[in-house]
Amino acid sequence: MIILGLVVTLAAIVAGVAVILGNTGEVHVTAFGHEVPGITQEWHLFLAGAVVAIVFLAGAGVAALGFRRAMGMRRELRDLREEHEESLQTLEMERRKLQQALAQARRGLDDPPPVPAQRVAPN
Secondary structure: HHHHHHHHHHHHHHHHHHHHHHHEOOOOOOOOOOOOOOOOOOHHHHHHHHHHHHHHHHHHHHHHHHHHHHHHHHHEEEEHHHHHHHHHHHHHHHHHHHHHHHHHHHHHHHOOOOOOOOOOOOO
């Protein structure tokens, strides 16, 4: 995959150099109703387009990274909420068991201690 990426990058560089060297005519560029200064040759226009493409890709990359980070944070927050809910349920069950044990212990204190059964001798 890395080799394929390097081959494509090299092909793009060769194509860019070919366009720059092959286009030497004059050009007049206007943007938003005003002439763009500094762009007088066709290869200047190509380089300006390449710079705009690089800036676009950098912006799209930053946006994609931000999106991935936001999705990761949402996923982590959802997992933490589920974990919190599970721990609350576990604590609630433990509380109920302890309340039942306490109620049984209190009932045991209220009742008189059991008297051991006595054997009755047969007559």
